Amino acid sequence: MDDRVIRVMLVDDQELLRAGFRMVLSAHPGIEVVAEAGNGVAAVETVRTVAVDVVLMDVRMPVMDGVEATRLIRSVAGGPRVLILTTFDLDEYAFAALKAGASGFLLKDVPPADLVSAIQSVHSGDAVVAPSTTRRLLERFAVHLPSAGTAEPPVLSGLTAREREVLVLVARGLSNMEIAGRLELAEATVKTHLGRILAKLSLRDRAQVVVYAYESGIVTPHSAD
Amino acid sequence: MDDRVIRVMLVDDQELLRAGFRMVLSAHPGIEVVAEAGNGVAAVETVRTVAVDVVLMDVRMPVMDGVEATRLIRSVAGGPRVLILTTFDLDEYAFAALKAGASGFLLKDVPPADLVSAIQSVHSGDAVVAPSTTRRLLERFAVHLPSAGTAEPPVLSGLTAREREVLVLVARGLSNMEIAGRLELAEATVKTHLGRILAKLSLRDRAQVVVYAYESGIVTPHSAD
DNA sequence: ACCGGGTTCCACCTTGAGGGGGAAGGGGGC
DNA sequence: GCCCCCTTCCCCCTCAAGGTGGAACCCGGT
Numbered sequence: 001m002d003d004r005v006i007r008v009m010l011v012d013d014q015e016l017l018r019a020g021f022r023m024v025l026s027a028h029p030g031i032e033v034v035a036e037a038g039n040g041v042a043a044v045e046t047v048r049t050v051a052v053d054v055v056l057m058d059v060r061m062p063v064m065d066g067v068e069a070t071r072l073i074r075s076v077a078g079g080p081r082v083l084i085l086t087t088f089d090l091d092e093y094a095f096a097a098l099k100a101g102a103s104g105f106l107l108k109d110v111p112p113a114d115l116v117s118a119i120q121s122v123h124s125g126d127a128v129v130a131p132s133t134t135r136r137l138l139e140r141f142a143v144h145l146p147s148a149g150t151a152e153p154p155v156l157s158g159l160t161a162r163e164r165e166v167l168v169l170v171a172r173g174l175s176n177m178e179i180a181g182r183l184e185l186a187e188a189t190v191k192t193h194l195g196r197i198l199a200k201l202s203l204r205d206r207a208q209v210v211v212y213a214y215e216s217g218i219v220t221p222h223s224a225d
Numbered sequence: 226m227d228d229r230v231i232r233v234m235l236v237d238d239q240e241l242l243r244a245g246f247r248m249v250l251s252a253h254p255g256i257e258v259v260a261e262a263g264n265g266v267a268a269v270e271t272v273r274t275v276a277v278d279v280v281l282m283d284v285r286m287p288v289m290d291g292v293e294a295t296r297l298i299r300s301v302a303g304g305p306r307v308l309i310l311t312t313f314d315l316d317e318y319a320f321a322a323l324k325a326g327a328s329g330f331l332l333k334d335v336p337p338a339d340l341v342s343a344i345q346s347v348h349s350g351d352a353v354v355a356p357s358t359t360r361r362l363l364e365r366f367a368v369h370l371p372s373a374g375t376a377e378p379p380v381l382s383g384l385t386a387r388e389r390e391v392l393v394l395v396a397r398g399l400s401n402m403e404i405a406g407r408l409e410l411a412e413a414t415v416k417t418h419l420g421r422i423l424a425k426l427s428l429r430d431r432a433q434v435v436v437y438a439y440e441s442g443i444v445t446p447h448s449a450d
Numbered sequence: 451a452c453c454g455g456g457t458t459c460c461a462c463c464t465t466g467a468g469g470g471g472g473a474a475g476g477g478g479g480c
Numbered sequence: 481g482c483c484c485c486c487t488t489c490c491c492c493c494t495c496a497a498g499g500t501g502g503a504a505c506c507c508g509g510t
Contacts (some may be wrong), residue, residue, distance in 0.1 A: 183489075188490060205398075206467080207432045208398035211398040214435075220446075224485080322453080410458075410459090430497075
C-alpha cells in the first residue's frame with residue numbers, strides 16, 4: 001500500500017531538535033523529510049505549496065502554537081495528517097490537539113523505531129497515542145471524569161532552571177543527599193533550592209512537592225527519564 | 226527493570242491460534258508462555274495457581290467470554306494484566322473489555338513485533354490499543370460520550386484496609402497530625418501505620434509513598450475527592 | 451482456651467528536613 | 481561601576497519524621 005515514500009514535514013522552533021529528528025528519519029528509506037518550519041504560521045504556508053503526507057508538529061512554539069496550526073492545516077481537504085510532539089505528557093495539550101484534528105500524540109523521547117511506525121500508522125489513516133498517554137485516556141474513558149475541564153497551566157513560572165531540576169528529582173522520591181549527588185552539589189545547596197521551591201509554590205514539605213509535580217503534569221506516571 | 230522474562234498466558238478456544246501465538250512469542254527470549262486456557266473459567270482458575278504477568282485474552286469463547294474472565298482476573302489484587310485479542314475491530318467488545326479492567330486491545334492480525342512491544346508495554350503498566358481502534362476511541366472521546374462507569378481502585382498487596390486509608394492521605398500531601406485529625410486517631414497510630422506501609426512497600430519516606438501512589442495508580446492526577 | 455492479626459496507643463531515640471541568616475562568586479542589565 | 485538575580489555553600493536551630501520496643505483490646509479461627 002505504501003509504494004511511495006512518506007513525505008514528512010518537521011515543525012519545531014528548536015533547530016537542534018529538528019536536526020535530530022531529520023537524522024533519525026533519514027535513516028529510513030520509506031520516509032523523507034521534505035520540509036521544515038520553525039513556527040505555526042510558516043508550517044501552514046508551507047503545506048500549501050509543498051506536498052506533504054505527515055506533519056510532525058511541536059505544541060509550544062512562538063507566533064502560532066501547534067494546536068492552532070493543526071486546526072488550520074486540517075481545515076483544508078486532502079491536507080496532510082498531523083502528529084503532535086511534546087516534551088511533557090500534558091493531557092491538556094494532548095486533548096486540545098486531538099480535538100483540533102491531530103491524528104496522534106507522541107512524546108519527544110519516543111524511540112526511533114516507534115516514531116517510524118507511528119508515522120506509518122498515521123499515514124495509513126490510523127491514530128497513535130503515546131503509551132503513557134493512552135493509559136490516561138483509557139482511565140478517563142472508563143471512569144468518565146467530568147472532563148472538558150480547563151486544567152490550570154503548570155505555574156512553575158516563578159521557578160529558576162536549577163529549581164526546576166531539583167523539583168523533578170524531589171518528585172522522583174530522592175532525598176536531599178541523593179539529589180546533591182546526582183547534580184554534583186552540596187546538600188546545603190539542594191536545601192536552599194528546595195526551600196525556595198517550597199516558598200514559591202506555597203508548599204510545606206517534599207511530599208507536597210511530589211503531589212504538586214504529578215498534579216501539574218511536570219512529572220507523569222511511568223514516564224521515561 | 227525487566228531482568229526476568231515476562232510470563233504470558235494464552236487464552237483462546239482455538240488451539241491452532243494458540244499454537245501460532247506460542248510460536249511467535251517463543252522466538253523472543255524476553256517472553257515465555259507459561260500457561261494456556263481454552264475458555265474463561267479455565268483461565269481464571271489457572272491464574273490462581275500459576276504465576277503470570279500478562280494474559281492474552283480472546284473475547285469470544287465458550288463457557289465464559291473474555292470480558293467476564295477479565296473482570297474476574299482483574300478483581301484479584303496483584304493479578305496479571307490482561308491484553309484483549311479479537312478478530313474483528315468491534316468497538317463494543319473493546320470498550321466492554323477495557324471497562325472490565327483490560328490494559329489494552331489488539332487485533333489478532335497484529336504484526337509479531339507489535340505484539341511483543343504491546344506485551345512489554347502492558348507489563349510495564351502502560352496501556353496499548355490497536356491503532357485503528359485508537360482512532361475510534363479518540364473520535365468518541367472528542368465528542369465525549371456518557372458511559373456508565375465502574376471504577377474499582379487497585380487493591381494493594383499486603384496492606385490492610387486502615388493502612389490503605391493512611392496511604393491515600395499521605396499521597397495527598399497530609400502530615401501525620403493532619404491524617405490523625407482526619408481519621409480521628411492519635412498521631413502515634415498514624416506513625417505506626419505509616420511505618421508498616423514503608424516496610425511492606427520497601428519505601429523510605431512519605432515522599433516516596435506519594436510517588437508510589439501515583440505510579441501505581443492508587444491516586445491519579447486531577448481526581449476530585 | 452489459645453493464638454494470630456488488626457488496630458489502637460505509649461515512650462524513647464536518632465536523624466533528615468525545613469527555616470533563618472549570612473556570605474561569596476558570576477553574569478546580565480543599566 | 482553598580483545592582484540584581486542566580487547559584488553555590490556555610491552554620492545554627494527546631495521539630496516532624498521514622499525506627500524500636502512494648503502494651504492493650506477486639507475478633508476470628510483452631
